[in-house]
Amino acid sequence: MSQAENISVNSSTSSSKMLLAMVSIGTVCALLIAMTYEGTFDRIAYLQDEALKSAIFKVLPGSSTMETFALTEESRFEIAADPDKTASVVYAGYDEQGSFKGVAIEASGQGYAGEIRILYGYDPHAQKVVGFYVLQSNETPGLGDRIEKDSNFLANFNALDVSLSEEGALSNNILSVKNGTKLNPWEVDAITGATISSRAITDIIDFSTKEWVPLIYRARDSFDKKSSSVNDNIGTDG
Amino acid sequence: MDDKSMITHSSGANTQSTNEFIKGLWKDNPVFVQVLGMCPVLAVSNTAENALAMGLATTFVLVMSNLLVASLRNFIPKEVRIASYILIIASFVTITDYGIQAISVELHKSLGAFISLIVVNCLILSRAEAFASKNTPYKSLLDALGMGAGFVFALFCLGAVREIVGNGTLFEISLFPGGFQKWIVMILPAGGFFTLALWLLLFNVAKERKRS
Numbered sequence: 001m002s003q004a005e006n007i008s009v010n011s012s013t014s015s016s017k018m019l020l021a022m023v024s025i026g027t028v029c030a031l032l033i034a035m036t037y038e039g040t041f042d043r044i045a046y047l048q049d050e051a052l053k054s055a056i057f058k059v060l061p062g063s064s065t066m067e068t069f070a071l072t073e074e075s076r077f078e079i080a081a082d083p084d085k086t087a088s089v090v091y092a093g094y095d096e097q098g099s100f101k102g103v104a105i106e107a108s109g110q111g112y113a114g115e116i117r118i119l120y121g122y123d124p125h126a127q128k129v130v131g132f133y134v135l136q137s138n139e140t141p142g143l144g145d146r147i148e149k150d151s152n153f154l155a156n157f158n159a160l161d162v163s164l165s166e167e168g169a170l171s172n173n174i175l176s177v178k179n180g181t182k183l184n185p186w187e188v189d190a191i192t193g194a195t196i197s198s199r200a201i202t203d204i205i206d207f208s209t210k211e212w213v214p215l216i217y218r219a220r221d222s223f224d225k226k227s228s229s230v231n232d233n234i235g236t237d238g
Numbered sequence: 239m240d241d242k243s244m245i246t247h248s249s250g251a252n253t254q255s256t257n258e259f260i261k262g263l264w265k266d267n268p269v270f271v272q273v274l275g276m277c278p279v280l281a282v283s284n285t286a287e288n289a290l291a292m293g294l295a296t297t298f299v300l301v302m303s304n305l306l307v308a309s310l311r312n313f314i315p316k317e318v319r320i321a322s323y324i325l326i327i328a329s330f331v332t333i334t335d336y337g338i339q340a341i342s343v344e345l346h347k348s349l350g351a352f353i354s355l356i357v358v359n360c361l362i363l364s365r366a367e368a369f370a371s372k373n374t375p376y377k378s379l380l381d382a383l384g385m386g387a388g389f390v391f392a393l394f395c396l397g398a399v400r401e402i403v404g405n406g407t408l409f410e411i412s413l414f415p416g417g418f419q420k421w422i423v424m425i426l427p428a429g430g431f432f433t434l435a436l437w438l439l440l441f442n443v444a445k446e447r448k449r450s
Binding site: 013017018021022025026029030032033036037040043044047048050051114136138143193 | 328329332333336337340342344351425426
Protein backbone atom coordinates (compact mmCIF):
# COMPACT_ATOMS: atom_id res chain seq x y z
CA MET A 1 0.00 0.00 0.00
CA SER A 2 2.62 2.55 1.11
CA GLN A 3 4.72 1.78 -1.93
CA ALA A 4 1.86 2.38 -4.27
CA GLU A 5 1.10 5.71 -2.59
CA ASN A 6 4.75 6.72 -2.86
CA ILE A 7 4.75 6.11 -6.55
CA SER A 8 1.63 8.10 -7.16
CA VAL A 9 2.96 11.00 -5.07
CA ASN A 10 6.35 10.99 -6.83
CA SER A 11 4.92 10.82 -10.30
CA SER A 12 5.19 14.26 -11.80
CA THR A 13 3.49 13.68 -15.12
CA SER A 14 -0.26 13.94 -15.34
CA SER A 15 -2.02 10.88 -16.64
CA SER A 16 -3.58 12.84 -19.49
CA LYS A 17 -0.11 13.60 -20.81
CA MET A 18 0.83 9.92 -20.64
CA LEU A 19 -2.38 8.99 -22.38
CA LEU A 20 -1.74 11.58 -25.08
CA ALA A 21 1.78 10.25 -25.66
CA MET A 22 0.70 6.61 -25.88
CA VAL A 23 -2.30 7.33 -28.10
CA SER A 24 -0.34 9.49 -30.51
CA ILE A 25 2.54 7.02 -30.77
CA GLY A 26 0.02 4.22 -31.27
CA THR A 27 -1.73 6.18 -34.00
CA VAL A 28 1.51 6.96 -35.83
CA CYS A 29 2.58 3.30 -35.59
CA ALA A 30 -0.81 2.03 -36.78
CA LEU A 31 -0.62 4.43 -39.71
CA LEU A 32 2.88 3.21 -40.61
CA ILE A 33 1.80 -0.44 -40.47
CA ALA A 34 -1.35 0.24 -42.50
CA MET A 35 0.70 2.05 -45.14
CA THR A 36 3.22 -0.81 -45.35
CA TYR A 37 0.41 -3.34 -45.56
CA GLU A 38 -1.30 -1.44 -48.36
CA GLY A 39 1.98 -0.80 -50.14
CA THR A 40 3.14 -4.41 -50.09
CA PHE A 41 -0.23 -6.17 -50.44
CA ASP A 42 -0.24 -6.54 -54.24
CA ARG A 43 3.41 -7.51 -54.38
CA ILE A 44 3.00 -10.14 -51.63
CA ALA A 45 -0.13 -11.59 -53.26
CA TYR A 46 1.70 -11.71 -56.60
CA LEU A 47 4.77 -13.39 -55.10
CA GLN A 48 2.66 -15.95 -53.22
CA ASP A 49 0.75 -16.69 -56.40
CA GLU A 50 4.03 -17.13 -58.29
CA ALA A 51 5.42 -19.31 -55.50
CA LEU A 52 2.31 -21.51 -55.60
CA LYS A 53 2.55 -21.81 -59.38
CA SER A 54 6.21 -22.75 -59.31
CA ALA A 55 5.47 -25.24 -56.52
CA ILE A 56 2.73 -26.80 -58.66
CA PHE A 57 5.10 -27.15 -61.61
CA LYS A 58 7.70 -28.63 -59.24
CA VAL A 59 5.41 -31.36 -57.89
CA LEU A 60 4.05 -32.22 -61.36
CA PRO A 61 7.16 -32.93 -63.45
CA GLY A 62 6.75 -31.87 -67.06
CA SER A 63 3.89 -29.44 -66.46
CA SER A 64 4.11 -25.84 -67.60
CA THR A 65 0.56 -24.50 -67.37
CA MET A 66 -2.08 -24.95 -64.71
CA GLU A 67 -5.77 -24.68 -64.08
CA THR A 68 -7.63 -24.43 -60.78
CA PHE A 69 -10.45 -26.92 -60.23
CA ALA A 70 -13.02 -26.68 -57.45
CA LEU A 71 -14.78 -29.67 -55.94
CA THR A 72 -18.54 -29.37 -56.40
CA GLU A 73 -21.13 -30.79 -54.02
CA GLU A 74 -21.75 -33.73 -56.36
CA SER A 75 -18.05 -34.74 -55.97
CA ARG A 76 -17.21 -33.50 -59.42
CA PHE A 77 -14.43 -31.15 -60.45
CA GLU A 78 -15.09 -27.95 -62.35
CA ILE A 79 -12.76 -25.23 -63.53
CA ALA A 80 -12.90 -22.33 -61.12
CA ALA A 81 -11.10 -19.28 -62.48
CA ASP A 82 -11.50 -17.24 -59.31
CA PRO A 83 -12.53 -19.63 -56.54
CA ASP A 84 -13.69 -18.28 -53.20
CA LYS A 85 -11.51 -19.06 -50.20
CA THR A 86 -13.84 -21.65 -48.69
CA ALA A 87 -14.00 -23.97 -51.70
CA SER A 88 -11.84 -27.11 -51.79
CA VAL A 89 -9.59 -26.69 -54.79
CA VAL A 90 -6.96 -28.75 -56.55
CA TYR A 91 -4.61 -27.64 -59.31
CA ALA A 92 -4.34 -29.55 -62.55
CA GLY A 93 -1.04 -29.31 -64.44
CA TYR A 94 -0.59 -29.58 -68.22
CA ASP A 95 2.49 -29.82 -70.40
CA GLU A 96 3.20 -27.65 -73.44
CA GLN A 97 0.97 -29.72 -75.71
CA GLY A 98 -1.87 -29.28 -73.25
CA SER A 99 -2.03 -32.88 -72.13
CA PHE A 100 -2.92 -33.58 -68.52
CA LYS A 101 0.05 -34.40 -66.26
CA GLY A 102 -1.57 -34.73 -62.86
CA VAL A 103 -3.17 -32.90 -59.98
CA ALA A 104 -1.44 -30.85 -57.29
CA ILE A 105 -3.16 -31.03 -53.92
CA GLU A 106 -2.59 -28.85 -50.89
CA ALA A 107 -2.61 -30.52 -47.48
CA SER A 108 -1.66 -29.58 -43.95
CA GLY A 109 -1.17 -31.15 -40.55
CA GLN A 110 0.62 -30.94 -37.24
CA GLY A 111 4.41 -31.13 -37.40
CA TYR A 112 7.01 -31.15 -34.64
CA ALA A 113 6.68 -27.37 -34.22
CA GLY A 114 3.36 -26.05 -35.45
CA GLU A 115 1.47 -26.60 -38.65
CA ILE A 116 3.11 -27.87 -41.84
CA ARG A 117 1.51 -26.97 -45.17
CA ILE A 118 2.55 -29.05 -48.15
CA LEU A 119 1.71 -29.50 -51.80
CA TYR A 120 1.98 -32.87 -53.52
CA GLY A 121 1.40 -34.03 -57.05
CA TYR A 122 -0.81 -36.99 -57.91
CA ASP A 123 -0.82 -38.61 -61.34
CA PRO A 124 -4.12 -40.52 -61.67
CA HIS A 125 -2.95 -42.43 -64.76
CA ALA A 126 0.14 -43.82 -63.03
CA GLN A 127 -1.73 -43.96 -59.68
CA LYS A 128 1.30 -42.48 -57.96
CA VAL A 129 2.33 -39.47 -55.96
CA VAL A 130 4.90 -37.86 -58.26
CA GLY A 131 6.20 -34.88 -56.31
CA PHE A 132 6.19 -33.12 -52.98
CA TYR A 133 6.96 -29.61 -51.75
CA VAL A 134 6.75 -27.88 -48.36
CA LEU A 135 4.81 -24.61 -48.64
CA GLN A 136 5.17 -23.58 -45.01
CA SER A 137 6.67 -25.06 -41.87
CA ASN A 138 8.21 -24.04 -38.56
CA GLU A 139 10.29 -27.19 -38.15
CA THR A 140 13.59 -26.97 -36.25
CA PRO A 141 16.23 -25.42 -38.52
CA GLY A 142 18.93 -27.92 -39.37
CA LEU A 143 16.91 -30.94 -38.23
CA GLY A 144 13.20 -31.02 -38.95
CA ASP A 145 13.49 -28.61 -41.85
CA ARG A 146 15.48 -31.23 -43.76
CA ILE A 147 12.06 -32.51 -44.91
CA GLU A 148 12.28 -29.59 -47.35
CA LYS A 149 15.79 -30.17 -48.70
CA ASP A 150 17.02 -33.71 -48.04
CA SER A 151 17.26 -35.23 -51.51
CA ASN A 152 16.96 -38.83 -50.28
CA PHE A 153 13.78 -37.98 -48.41
CA LEU A 154 12.29 -36.06 -51.34
CA ALA A 155 13.05 -39.02 -53.63
CA ASN A 156 10.43 -40.98 -51.65
CA PHE A 157 7.75 -38.90 -53.29
CA ASN A 158 8.87 -39.23 -56.91
CA ALA A 159 6.91 -42.46 -57.30
CA LEU A 160 4.96 -43.19 -54.15
CA ASP A 161 2.38 -45.89 -54.76
CA VAL A 162 -1.20 -44.82 -53.99
CA SER A 163 -3.03 -47.29 -56.22
CA LEU A 164 -6.66 -48.05 -55.45
CA SER A 165 -8.07 -51.43 -54.59
CA GLU A 166 -11.21 -52.99 -56.13
CA GLU A 167 -13.40 -51.29 -53.52
CA GLY A 168 -12.12 -47.88 -54.55
CA ALA A 169 -10.10 -47.18 -51.41
CA LEU A 170 -6.31 -47.00 -51.13
CA SER A 171 -4.73 -50.47 -51.31
CA ASN A 172 -1.99 -49.62 -48.82
CA ASN A 173 -1.52 -47.17 -45.99
CA ILE A 174 1.41 -44.88 -46.60
CA LEU A 175 3.89 -45.73 -43.87
CA SER A 176 6.96 -44.06 -42.49
CA VAL A 177 9.79 -46.54 -41.94
CA LYS A 178 13.25 -46.25 -40.35
CA ASN A 179 15.89 -44.80 -42.65
CA GLY A 180 17.23 -47.37 -45.11
CA THR A 181 14.52 -49.99 -44.55
CA LYS A 182 12.13 -48.99 -47.34
CA LEU A 183 10.98 -52.14 -49.15
CA ASN A 184 7.63 -51.33 -50.75
CA PRO A 185 6.71 -48.43 -53.05
CA TRP A 186 4.15 -47.12 -50.54
CA GLU A 187 6.69 -46.72 -47.74
CA VAL A 188 8.58 -43.55 -46.87
CA ASP A 189 12.21 -43.63 -45.76
CA ALA A 190 12.37 -41.32 -42.73
CA ILE A 191 15.26 -38.93 -42.11
CA THR A 192 17.55 -39.92 -39.24
CA GLY A 193 17.27 -37.14 -36.64
CA ALA A 194 14.00 -35.85 -38.04
CA THR A 195 11.76 -38.80 -37.33
CA ILE A 196 8.80 -36.80 -36.05
CA SER A 197 8.83 -34.37 -38.98
CA SER A 198 9.18 -37.24 -41.47
CA ARG A 199 6.29 -39.05 -39.84
CA ALA A 200 4.21 -35.85 -39.86
CA ILE A 201 4.69 -35.51 -43.63
CA THR A 202 3.82 -39.17 -44.14
CA ASP A 203 0.67 -38.81 -42.04
CA ILE A 204 -0.41 -35.66 -43.87
CA ILE A 205 -0.01 -37.37 -47.25
CA ASP A 206 -1.66 -40.58 -46.00
CA PHE A 207 -4.66 -38.68 -44.64
CA SER A 208 -5.01 -36.41 -47.66
CA THR A 209 -4.61 -39.14 -50.29
CA LYS A 210 -7.30 -41.23 -48.60
CA GLU A 211 -9.68 -38.33 -49.05
CA TRP A 212 -8.66 -37.01 -52.48
CA VAL A 213 -7.25 -39.88 -54.51
CA PRO A 214 -10.53 -41.85 -54.89
CA LEU A 215 -12.39 -38.65 -55.85
CA ILE A 216 -9.80 -37.55 -58.38
CA TYR A 217 -9.30 -41.01 -59.83
CA ARG A 218 -13.02 -41.37 -60.48
CA ALA A 219 -13.18 -37.93 -62.11
CA ARG A 220 -9.77 -38.15 -63.84
CA ASP A 221 -11.16 -37.53 -67.32
CA SER A 222 -12.76 -34.23 -66.36
CA PHE A 223 -9.27 -32.70 -66.05
CA ASP A 224 -8.38 -33.33 -69.70
CA LYS A 225 -8.39 -30.22 -71.82
CA LYS A 226 -8.92 -32.04 -75.13
CA SER A 227 -11.26 -34.52 -73.52
CA SER A 228 -12.58 -36.07 -76.73
CA SER A 229 -9.21 -37.04 -78.20
CA VAL A 230 -7.73 -38.12 -74.88
CA ASN A 231 -10.78 -40.21 -74.08
CA ASP A 232 -10.19 -42.17 -77.26
CA ASN A 233 -6.65 -42.91 -76.18
CA ILE A 234 -7.56 -44.17 -72.76
CA GLY A 235 -10.76 -45.94 -73.73
CA THR A 236 -11.61 -47.17 -70.27
CA ASP A 237 -14.70 -46.69 -68.18
CA GLY A 238 -14.17 -45.96 -64.49
CA MET B 239 21.00 -4.80 -18.26
CA ASP B 240 21.29 -1.65 -16.13
CA ASP B 241 24.96 -2.15 -15.33
CA LYS B 242 25.87 -2.71 -18.91
CA SER B 243 23.87 0.17 -20.27
CA MET B 244 25.56 2.49 -17.77
CA ILE B 245 28.98 1.41 -18.98
CA THR B 246 27.99 1.81 -22.59
CA HIS B 247 26.54 5.20 -21.99
CA SER B 248 29.52 6.61 -20.11
CA SER B 249 31.97 5.30 -22.66
CA GLY B 250 29.97 6.80 -25.52
CA ALA B 251 29.18 10.17 -23.91
CA ASN B 252 32.33 12.19 -24.63
CA THR B 253 33.50 10.66 -27.88
CA GLN B 254 33.20 12.08 -31.36
CA SER B 255 30.41 11.01 -33.65
CA THR B 256 32.53 8.58 -35.66
CA ASN B 257 33.22 6.75 -32.45
CA GLU B 258 29.49 6.23 -31.96
CA PHE B 259 29.66 3.98 -34.97
CA ILE B 260 32.95 2.21 -34.28
CA LYS B 261 32.17 1.35 -30.64
CA GLY B 262 29.25 -0.90 -31.56
CA LEU B 263 31.34 -2.77 -34.04
CA TRP B 264 34.21 -3.61 -31.71
CA LYS B 265 34.65 -2.11 -28.23
CA ASP B 266 31.01 -2.48 -27.15
CA ASN B 267 30.04 -5.24 -29.54
CA PRO B 268 26.46 -6.14 -28.58
CA VAL B 269 27.07 -9.89 -28.64
CA PHE B 270 30.73 -10.45 -27.76
CA VAL B 271 31.10 -7.66 -25.17
CA GLN B 272 27.63 -6.71 -23.92
CA VAL B 273 26.24 -10.25 -24.35
CA LEU B 274 22.81 -8.89 -25.29
CA GLY B 275 20.09 -10.39 -27.46
CA MET B 276 21.18 -13.96 -26.85
CA CYS B 277 17.88 -15.53 -27.95
CA PRO B 278 18.22 -14.81 -31.70
CA VAL B 279 22.01 -15.14 -31.50
CA LEU B 280 21.74 -18.73 -30.35
CA ALA B 281 18.62 -19.67 -32.30
CA VAL B 282 19.19 -18.23 -35.78
CA SER B 283 22.96 -18.63 -36.15
CA ASN B 284 22.77 -22.20 -37.47
CA THR B 285 23.62 -21.18 -41.04
CA ALA B 286 25.53 -18.18 -42.38
CA GLU B 287 22.61 -17.13 -44.59
CA ASN B 288 20.04 -17.16 -41.77
CA ALA B 289 22.48 -15.30 -39.54
CA LEU B 290 23.06 -12.53 -42.11
CA ALA B 291 19.36 -12.11 -42.93
CA MET B 292 18.44 -12.03 -39.26
CA GLY B 293 21.23 -9.54 -38.50
CA LEU B 294 20.11 -7.20 -41.28
CA ALA B 295 16.45 -7.38 -40.24
CA THR B 296 17.42 -6.60 -36.64
CA THR B 297 19.62 -3.72 -37.80
CA PHE B 298 16.72 -2.20 -39.74
CA VAL B 299 14.44 -2.34 -36.70
CA LEU B 300 17.23 -0.99 -34.49
CA VAL B 301 17.95 1.97 -36.78
CA MET B 302 14.31 2.93 -37.26
CA SER B 303 13.32 2.58 -33.61
CA ASN B 304 16.43 4.46 -32.41
CA LEU B 305 15.63 7.30 -34.82
CA LEU B 306 12.02 7.55 -33.71
CA VAL B 307 12.78 7.21 -30.00
CA ALA B 308 15.47 9.90 -30.26
CA SER B 309 13.13 12.25 -32.15
CA LEU B 310 10.36 11.77 -29.58
CA ARG B 311 12.62 11.71 -26.50
CA ASN B 312 11.29 14.99 -25.09
CA PHE B 313 7.69 14.06 -25.79
CA ILE B 314 7.51 10.62 -24.14
CA PRO B 315 6.84 10.84 -20.36
CA LYS B 316 9.29 8.69 -18.43
CA GLU B 317 6.51 6.65 -16.74
CA VAL B 318 5.32 5.18 -20.03
CA ARG B 319 8.64 5.13 -21.87
CA ILE B 320 9.11 1.34 -21.91
CA ALA B 321 5.57 0.78 -23.22
CA SER B 322 6.15 3.42 -25.89
CA TYR B 323 9.46 1.88 -26.95
CA ILE B 324 7.90 -1.57 -27.22
CA LEU B 325 5.07 -0.12 -29.29
CA ILE B 326 7.53 1.53 -31.66
CA ILE B 327 9.76 -1.56 -31.89
CA ALA B 328 6.81 -3.92 -32.48
CA SER B 329 5.51 -1.69 -35.28
CA PHE B 330 8.82 -1.73 -37.11
CA VAL B 331 9.08 -5.48 -36.67
CA THR B 332 5.67 -5.86 -38.33
CA ILE B 333 6.78 -3.55 -41.13
CA THR B 334 9.97 -5.61 -41.55
CA ASP B 335 7.86 -8.76 -41.71
CA TYR B 336 5.75 -7.36 -44.55
CA GLY B 337 8.88 -6.00 -46.23
CA ILE B 338 10.65 -9.37 -46.22
CA GLN B 339 7.52 -11.06 -47.57
CA ALA B 340 7.46 -8.49 -50.38
CA ILE B 341 11.15 -9.06 -51.17
CA SER B 342 11.13 -12.84 -51.31
CA VAL B 343 8.80 -15.61 -50.21
CA GLU B 344 11.80 -17.95 -49.93
CA LEU B 345 13.64 -15.67 -47.51
CA HIS B 346 10.53 -15.23 -45.39
CA LYS B 347 10.12 -18.98 -45.31
CA SER B 348 13.67 -19.63 -44.13
CA LEU B 349 13.51 -17.04 -41.34
CA GLY B 350 10.07 -18.19 -40.23
CA ALA B 351 9.10 -17.31 -36.69
CA PHE B 352 12.40 -15.60 -35.93
CA ILE B 353 11.33 -12.31 -37.50
CA SER B 354 8.57 -11.66 -34.99
CA LEU B 355 11.02 -12.59 -32.22
CA ILE B 356 12.97 -9.39 -32.97
CA VAL B 357 10.38 -7.63 -30.76
CA VAL B 358 11.82 -9.27 -27.67
CA ASN B 359 15.46 -8.71 -28.60
CA CYS B 360 16.77 -6.82 -25.57
CA LEU B 361 19.54 -5.27 -27.67
CA ILE B 362 17.00 -3.00 -29.36
CA LEU B 363 15.23 -2.05 -26.14
CA SER B 364 18.54 -1.42 -24.39
CA ARG B 365 19.73 0.93 -27.16
CA ALA B 366 16.44 2.82 -27.01
CA GLU B 367 16.62 3.09 -23.23
CA ALA B 368 20.35 3.65 -22.75
CA PHE B 369 21.22 5.75 -25.78
CA ALA B 370 18.43 7.00 -28.03
CA SER B 371 16.36 8.44 -25.17
CA LYS B 372 19.27 10.69 -24.14
CA ASN B 373 20.85 11.66 -27.47
CA THR B 374 20.09 13.49 -30.70
CA PRO B 375 18.58 11.58 -33.65
CA TYR B 376 21.84 11.93 -35.60
CA LYS B 377 23.95 10.41 -32.84
CA SER B 378 21.32 7.71 -32.26
CA LEU B 379 21.37 6.83 -35.95
CA LEU B 380 25.15 6.35 -35.85
CA ASP B 381 24.86 4.34 -32.65
CA ALA B 382 22.18 2.10 -34.16
CA LEU B 383 24.18 1.58 -37.36
CA GLY B 384 27.27 0.68 -35.34
CA MET B 385 25.44 -1.67 -33.01
CA GLY B 386 23.59 -3.21 -35.97
CA ALA B 387 26.85 -3.77 -37.84
CA GLY B 388 28.34 -5.31 -34.72
CA PHE B 389 25.33 -7.58 -34.36
CA VAL B 390 25.52 -8.69 -38.01
CA PHE B 391 29.26 -9.29 -37.62
CA ALA B 392 28.79 -11.37 -34.47
CA LEU B 393 25.89 -13.38 -35.90
CA PHE B 394 27.91 -14.06 -39.02
CA CYS B 395 30.90 -15.22 -36.95
CA LEU B 396 28.68 -17.74 -35.17
CA GLY B 397 26.65 -18.76 -38.22
CA ALA B 398 29.69 -19.33 -40.42
CA VAL B 399 31.48 -21.51 -37.84
CA ARG B 400 28.34 -23.53 -37.10
CA GLU B 401 27.48 -24.08 -40.75
CA ILE B 402 31.03 -25.05 -41.73
CA VAL B 403 31.53 -27.47 -38.85
CA GLY B 404 27.97 -28.70 -38.54
CA ASN B 405 27.05 -29.07 -42.19
CA GLY B 406 30.33 -28.86 -44.14
CA THR B 407 29.05 -25.91 -46.17
CA LEU B 408 29.19 -22.11 -46.26
CA PHE B 409 26.21 -20.31 -47.86
CA GLU B 410 25.10 -23.80 -48.91
CA ILE B 411 28.25 -24.28 -51.00
CA SER B 412 30.03 -27.49 -50.09
CA LEU B 413 33.52 -26.83 -48.72
CA PHE B 414 34.67 -30.43 -48.39
CA PRO B 415 33.87 -32.22 -51.66
CA GLY B 416 35.88 -35.25 -50.53
CA GLY B 417 33.36 -36.09 -47.85
CA PHE B 418 33.06 -34.72 -44.36
CA GLN B 419 31.80 -36.12 -41.08
CA LYS B 420 29.25 -33.50 -40.00
CA TRP B 421 29.20 -32.43 -36.36
CA ILE B 422 25.42 -32.47 -36.15
CA VAL B 423 25.58 -31.11 -32.60
CA MET B 424 26.90 -27.79 -33.91
CA ILE B 425 23.68 -26.95 -35.77
CA LEU B 426 21.62 -28.04 -32.77
CA PRO B 427 20.86 -25.46 -30.05
CA ALA B 428 23.76 -26.83 -27.96
CA GLY B 429 26.18 -25.96 -30.76
CA GLY B 430 25.14 -22.33 -30.43
CA PHE B 431 26.35 -22.29 -26.83
CA PHE B 432 29.64 -24.01 -27.73
CA THR B 433 30.38 -21.59 -30.56
CA LEU B 434 29.39 -18.55 -28.52
CA ALA B 435 31.65 -19.71 -25.68
CA LEU B 436 34.59 -20.08 -28.06
CA TRP B 437 34.11 -16.61 -29.54
CA LEU B 438 33.71 -15.03 -26.08
CA LEU B 439 36.91 -16.78 -25.00
CA LEU B 440 38.72 -15.44 -28.05
CA PHE B 441 37.47 -11.89 -27.47
CA ASN B 442 38.38 -11.92 -23.79
CA VAL B 443 41.86 -13.35 -24.40
CA ALA B 444 42.44 -10.61 -26.99
CA LYS B 445 41.25 -7.98 -24.50
CA GLU B 446 43.55 -9.31 -21.75
CA ARG B 447 46.51 -9.27 -24.11
CA LYS B 448 45.83 -5.66 -25.08
CA ARG B 449 45.58 -4.59 -21.46
CA SER B 450 48.88 -6.16 -20.33
